[in-house]
Amino acid sequence: MSDVMTMPSAQVSSRxxxxxxxxxxxxxxxxxxxxxxxxDGLNLxxxxxxxxxxMGPNGxxxxxxxxxxxxxxxxxxxxxxxxxxxxxxxxxxxxxxxxKPVLLRRSVAANLDFxxxxxxKSKARRDPLLEHIGLAHKADQPARLLSGGEAQRLxxxxxxxxxxxxxxxxEPTASLDPxxxxxxxxxxxxxxxxxxxxxxxxxxxGQARRLADDVVFLHRGRVAxxxxxxxxxxxxxxxxxxxxxxGRIVV
Amino acid sequence: xxxxxxxxxxxxxxxxxxxxxxxxxxxxxLRVSLTATLIACLIGLPIGAFVAIGRFRGRNAVLIVMNAxxxxxxxxxxxxxxxxxxxxxxxxxxxxxxxxxxxxxxxxILIAPIIAALSRQVLEDLHVEYAEQFRSLCLTRxxxxxxxxxxxRYSLLTVGLAGFGRAVAEVGAVIVVGGNIDHLxxxxxxAIALETSKGDLALALALGIILLVIALGVNAAVxxxxxxxxxxxYV
Numbered sequence: 001m002s003d004v005m006t007m008p009s010a011q012v013s014s015r016x017x018x019x020x021x022x023x024x025x026x027x028x029x030x031x032x033x034x035x036x037x038x039x040d041g042l043n044l045x046x047x048x049x050x051x052x053x054x055m056g057p058n059g060x061x062x063x064x065x066x067x068x069x070x071x072x073x074x075x076x077x078x079x080x081x082x083x084x085x086x087x088x089x090x091x092x093x094x095x096x097x098x099x100k101p102v103l104l105r106r107s108v109a110a111n112l113d114f115x116x117x118x119x120x121k122s123k124a125r126r127d128p129l130l131e132h133i134g135l136a137h138k139a140d141q142p143a144r145l146l147s148g149g150e151a152q153r154l155x156x157x158x159x160x161x162x163x164x165x166x167x168x169x170x171e172p173t174a175s176l177d178p179x180x181x182x183x184x185x186x187x188x189x190x191x192x193x194x195x196x197x198x199x200x201x202x203x204x205x206g207q208a209r210r211l212a213d214d215v216v217f218l219h220r221g222r223v224a225x226x227x228x229x230x231x232x233x234x235x236x237x238x239x240x241x242x243x244x245x246x247g248r249i250v251v
Numbered sequence: 252x253x254x255x256x257x258x259x260x261x262x263x264x265x266x267x268x269x270x271x272x273x274x275x276x277x278x279x280x281l282r283v284s285l286t287a288t289l290i291a292c293l294i295g296l297p298i299g300a301f302v303a304i305g306r307f308r309g310r311n312a313v314l315i316v317m318n319a320x321x322x323x324x325x326x327x328x329x330x331x332x333x334x335x336x337x338x339x340x341x342x343x344x345x346x347x348x349x350x351x352x353x354x355x356x357x358x359x360i361l362i363a364p365i366i367a368a369l370s371r372q373v374l375e376d377l378h379v380e381y382a383e384q385f386r387s388l389c390l391t392r393x394x395x396x397x398x399x400x401x402x403x404r405y406s407l408l409t410v411g412l413a414g415f416g417r418a419v420a421e422v423g424a425v426i427v428v429g430g431n432i433d434h435l436x437x438x439x440x441x442a443i444a445l446e447t448s449k450g451d452l453a454l455a456l457a458l459g460i461i462l463l464v465i466a467l468g469v470n471a472a473v474x475x476x477x478x479x480x481x482x483x484x485y486v
Contacts, residue, residue: 072383072386091387092389102381102383104398105486106401118388119388119389145484162388
């Protein structure tokens, strides 16, 4: 992983000036599937900068919350306000990295070329991005033969190629080895340093401690706690978060 | 009745003799069926792709019609094309009846629904995998279709092969619109039908064996391309 991150993030990110879409205000957000309520009147406010980690037990609604914020799903009720815009209006200014990367049946380089072309970006950015994620030497290899960590780095590079204002990450390091986890975290941290707002779902408490500026803890479809990371980890305020951090089963 | 062994001998003898008439028939068969397959792909693949990703009122009815059209009877297609291209038909002024072009048109009509219906299934399965990522990337419908067609290219080769197989093997449509005219519209299947009706079963069977070998060769070529693609995880 020593070849990861050899170029400054400023060269990777060439964000066009645009009206800000942060802060974010979520009000009474509800998502139901027939009789099951997944998100239950969720309220959340996020500031313009930093890295927000969304944590909580399985089934708390973390991934669905990301998809709603990104405009990939419609809520059953409630409002998501990206500084006056709906999620659908700002999807193009955001990027989402899924837990399981969906890579095209093409070479590594062609996966990036595809996004750069689709979004009207210069193809010249491909090689710096590949250098950035440490995959320049695999540019011509089939993307779907990459290891899990490499595939996720490529998915991350593809997301960054769109120059997002907001980068959503949905457990991107689940089931990766420690070296791959650190490589991903380094790329994310650099993106954040380059001005990208990070909203990151994770189950990994260590990862949350390393990256988080603030933590949103979801429990049973609601925000059980939203605190600065410096307060959350030593002194969680909610019983659910306290139990979660102490390794007790939270359902 | 002549044995299959005699027919095999005859088939080899025909091929080895480099018979010009045989070569002409084989080349016309390939020309007509490959051209029809190509045109049917140009028509069927975009239709299959747009139906695969589209969610519109009446979609189920479209799927039923597409699937039903896969079973179009070749003779009926031939008859319809005949009626249009005959002197008194609406396209009679083109003078295409009993030409290879009319045979290509008939075979295209016959296999375009097969290409559309089978590619729809292939592309819909792939779209399930890609849909959320593509929506996240804000791709247009056209970009989505282009990406699906490209990424499914090796699976779509098999779809094209199914269309080619249907085209090269059918006799009903081409004999109606082509007329089986020697040196003009005689292809493998119509020649086999003719030799059978003349009672020269050995020659008919020999032609059949050559047709089978051609079909086998095309299949083997496509399969080798697919296997190569599979090694690169492109399938």
